[in-house]
Amino acid sequence: xDEHEGVARMTTVTIRDVAxxxxxxxxxASRVLSGNPATSAASRERVAAAVARLDFHxxxxxxxxxxxRTRTIGLLVSDVRNQFFxxxxxxxxxxxxxxxxxxxxxxxxxxxxxQDRYLDTLISQRVDGIxxxxxxxxxxxxxxxxxxxxxxVFVDRTVDGIDLPSVTTDSGHGIRQAVEHLADQGHTRIxxxxxxQAISTGxxxxxxxxxxIEANGLSRDPALVYFGDFQAASGSSGVHALLNxxxxxxxxxxxxxPMATGAxxxxxxxxxxxxxxxxxxxxxxxxxxxxxxxxLSVISHSVEKMGREAVDLLLQVIDGGAPESIVLPSELxxxxxxxxxxxxxxxxxxxxx
Amino acid sequence: xDEHEGVARMTTVTIRDVAxxxxxxxxxASRVLSGNPATSAASRERVAAAVARLDFHxxxxxxxxxxxRTRTIGLLVSDVRNQFFxxxxxxxxxxxxxxxxxxxxxxxxxxxxxQDRYLDTLISQRVDGIxxxxxxxxxxxxxxxxxxxxxxVFVDRTVDGIDLPSVTTDSGHGIRQAVEHLADQGHTRIxxxxxxQAISTGxxxxxxxxxxIEANGLSRDPALVYFGDFQAASGSSGVHALLNxxxxxxxxxxxxxPMATGAxxxxxxxxxxxxxxxxxxxxxxxxxxxxxxxxLSVISHSVEKMGREAVDLLLQVIDGGAPESIVLPSELxxxxxxxxxxxxxxxxxxxxx
DNA sequence: CTGAAAGCGCTTACAG
DNA sequence: CTGAAAGCGCTTACAG
Numbered sequence: 001x002d003e004h005e006g007v008a009r010m011t012t013v014t015i016r017d018v019a020x021x022x023x024x025x026x027x028x029a030s031r032v033l034s035g036n037p038a039t040s041a042a043s044r045e046r047v048a049a050a051v052a053r054l055d056f057h058x059x060x061x062x063x064x065x066x067x068x069r070t071r072t073i074g075l076l077v078s079d080v081r082n083q084f085f086x087x088x089x090x091x092x093x094x095x096x097x098x099x100x101x102x103x104x105x106x107x108x109x110x111x112x113x114x115q116d117r118y119l120d121t122l123i124s125q126r127v128d129g130i131x132x133x134x135x136x137x138x139x140x141x142x143x144x145x146x147x148x149x150x151x152x153v154f155v156d157r158t159v160d161g162i163d164l165p166s167v168t169t170d171s172g173h174g175i176r177q178a179v180e181h182l183a184d185q186g187h188t189r190i191x192x193x194x195x196x197q198a199i200s201t202g203x204x205x206x207x208x209x210x211x212x213i214e215a216n217g218l219s220r221d222p223a224l225v226y227f228g229d230f231q232a233a234s235g236s237s238g239v240h241a242l243l244n245x246x247x248x249x250x251x252x253x254x255x256x257x258p259m260a261t262g263a264x265x266x267x268x269x270x271x272x273x274x275x276x277x278x279x280x281x282x283x284x285x286x287x288x289x290x291x292x293x294x295x296l297s298v299i300s301h302s303v304e305k306m307g308r309e310a311v312d313l314l315l316q317v318i319d320g321g322a323p324e325s326i327v328l329p330s331e332l333x334x335x336x337x338x339x340x341x342x343x344x345x346x347x348x349x350x351x352x353x
Numbered sequence: 354x355d356e357h358e359g360v361a362r363m364t365t366v367t368i369r370d371v372a373x374x375x376x377x378x379x380x381x382a383s384r385v386l387s388g389n390p391a392t393s394a395a396s397r398e399r400v401a402a403a404v405a406r407l408d409f410h411x412x413x414x415x416x417x418x419x420x421x422r423t424r425t426i427g428l429l430v431s432d433v434r435n436q437f438f439x440x441x442x443x444x445x446x447x448x449x450x451x452x453x454x455x456x457x458x459x460x461x462x463x464x465x466x467x468q469d470r471y472l473d474t475l476i477s478q479r480v481d482g483i484x485x486x487x488x489x490x491x492x493x494x495x496x497x498x499x500x501x502x503x504x505x506v507f508v509d510r511t512v513d514g515i516d517l518p519s520v521t522t523d524s525g526h527g528i529r530q531a532v533e534h535l536a537d538q539g540h541t542r543i544x545x546x547x548x549x550q551a552i553s554t555g556x557x558x559x560x561x562x563x564x565x566i567e568a569n570g571l572s573r574d575p576a577l578v579y580f581g582d583f584q585a586a587s588g589s590s591g592v593h594a595l596l597n598x599x600x601x602x603x604x605x606x607x608x609x610x611p612m613a614t615g616a617x618x619x620x621x622x623x624x625x626x627x628x629x630x631x632x633x634x635x636x637x638x639x640x641x642x643x644x645x646x647x648x649l650s651v652i653s654h655s656v657e658k659m660g661r662e663a664v665d666l667l668l669q670v671i672d673g674g675a676p677e678s679i680v681l682p683s684e685l686x687x688x689x690x691x692x693x694x695x696x697x698x699x700x701x702x703x704x705x706x
Numbered sequence: 707c708t709g710a711a712a713g714c715g716c717t718t719a720c721a722g
Numbered sequence: 723c724t725g726a727a728a729g730c731g732c733t734t735a736c737a738g
Contacts, residue, residue: 012715014715016715027724027725031723034717037730040723040724046397055501057476061414062717062718065730066730080433080442080446087434093458125414152701268646292646293621293646299737339660365731368731377709378709384708391732396707396708412732414730415731416732417714417735420714496736521731
């Protein structure tokens with residue numbers, strides 16, 4: 001640390017310094033910086049030179065205080081460690097960057113109190129808009145968003161009774177395909193590890209499962225459904241509970257990728273061979289699911305597209321539009337974990353072991 | 354959208370409205386809001402009531418324009434989709450939240466130009482400090498950070514010639530253990546899929562491999578080293594190249610988890626059995642590596658601790674301190690992918706197939 | 707404990 | 723095309 005750096009630490013270069021160095025007024029400097037066409041070539045050059053020489057970075061705080069635009073978008077995901085949301089964050093960030101926006105990322109950890117805390121912060125930061133995969137029933141801060149007219153779109157999930165543009169997946173199609181596929185393999189008892197029924201995707205996927213089970217005349221034994229929380233540990237518990245039944249299922253469908261991960265871990269631990277002793281299908285197509293042996297069958301939907309569309313929708317709302325919500329398709333991808341036809345009698349309950 | 358919401362959309366509640374509603378001056382309202390003790394119980398109550406009634410959210414932009422503190426930390430990771438960095442983002446975010454800071458997350462995508470773009474934005478947003486896993490040689494915007502005295506710490510990686518506090522992993526220990534372990538299994542030709550030599554972790558891990566190879570008297574054939582870019586595709590290419598040698602290796606060490614993932618994918622595609630035909634060890638302990646069959650041996654280091662320490666260090670720098678850098682340990686975890694003793698002659702080159 | 711006032715660093719009508 | 727000036731919403735000495 002020499003004298004020079006010590007001094008620099010205290011000094012902040014402002015537009016006033018730039019104007020002085022360029023020999024123009026602050027107003028002119030500002031116009032050049034914001035690309036206002038009402039500027040002469042001469043001042044443009046001189047200001048640009050001064051900016052470079054002084055290493056000037058405009059104070060975004062001051063700028064947005066006047067212009068009420070921050071060029072910042074808040075993104076609130078349910079769980080960054082969930083690969084689906086990490087991929088979503090990446091997709092949103094790339095799309096936003098292309099439009100000159102940066103992302104303020106918050107992580108709710110699947111908890112409403114953390115979500116609300118971040119929402120408060122995002123409001124205070126005066127983000128131009130918010131993309132949120134919501135928690136809870138919309139009784140909390142989400143209502144504030146609406147009341148204050150802050151441009152907001154839902155992604156992945158929605159909240160009942162809150163009418164906001166959204167980008168979601170039609171989970172029903174993929175789940176129907178999965179159940180039919182499993183029925184074709186001879187499975188009649190299909191276990192289901194459900195997401196929380198307080199979350200729209202949890203409900204929608206569970207309903208789709210229920211309807212598909214009925215449509216295919218399969219067992220409607222309520223014990224075949226385990227209610228998890230979309231996180232890995234509950235997938236493990238779910239498998240444990242299902243295998244503990246008098247009549248365990250011969251196939252399991254997990255409603256998201258962390259729960260599927262937990263399910264795989266528990267099946268391994270219990271020595272149950274996936275694809276042979278137990279068919280398994282996961283909702284969400286995570287890259288490494290294909291690397292398991294046997295590879296995991298999945299219900300796939302495009303997270304990349306979801307992120308892009310969410311940004312498009314939000315930009316429309318910011319521009320005063322009221323765009324239609326978008327529903328993306330889901331599709332079953334059959335791999336080895338579910339493609340061995342079921343031989344009746346091949347699975348036994350843990351109890352009998 | 355009724356009249357009410359339409360009106361609300363245009364209106365912004367400011368501290369002036371709160372003061373008026375509470376019957377106090379703006380100054381007093383401000384003091385109450387910031388917890389200044391020089392306030393009477395009476396005004397505290399009245400202001401709190403007004404805030405609640407008006408749903409007031411202080412404008413963070415205006416606040417930080419005066420106080421020069423934004424309570425915001427910039428975090429720049431190399432690649433959010435890399436589980437290691439997603440976990441790191443989560444750890445940093447939780448630690449920051451506990452200290453009342455929010456995280457502005459940027460993703461460099463392992464590219465220096467994207468990093469510099471985010472760095473510019475973070476500087477303009479006047480974040481209180483920056484935690485960065487740096488790209489490049491420090492010739493670009495990173496120098497600006499230093500010049501302007503913006504509190505910054507490096508995480509995971511460092512940049513030569515830039516003297517900033519950092520939290521890194523001592524990769525050497527784990528890599529030495531891994532090489533010794535493989536040597537113990539009878540491997541003499543250990544392939545190495547290296548990270549970019551422009552990145553400190555890439556260099557450090559490669560050097561550790563080289564030294565360990567020499568120390569154990571193993572083959573120093575330069576063809577056994579493939580230089581990747583820390584991303585998955587290069588792991589696949591690396592495996593392909595190594596198996597194409599006249600004398601392929603019998604074990605492979607991959608310098609990060611995405612490249613290890615690519616390696617696994619390619620080994621599967623080529624029908625090479627991991628743990629039997631080819632031993633495999635990955636740097637980074639990603640949760641699902643343990644779910645592969647055979648489970649992947651890994652060199653583990655604590656991302657959770659790394660995130661926490663980085664925040665601690667940064668807060669010290671923000672408070673004017675000059676903390677010492679921290680080096681965390683790494684440790685080999687042996688699993689099935691590398692624990693079958695090598696039978697000479699079990700691996701053949703692709704060329705002979 | 708409180709109020710009036712200056713000022714943080716910008717942008718933006720308003721004249722010219 | 724340019725300058726002078728007002729103002730965005732806060733915080734913070736300064737008096738009292």
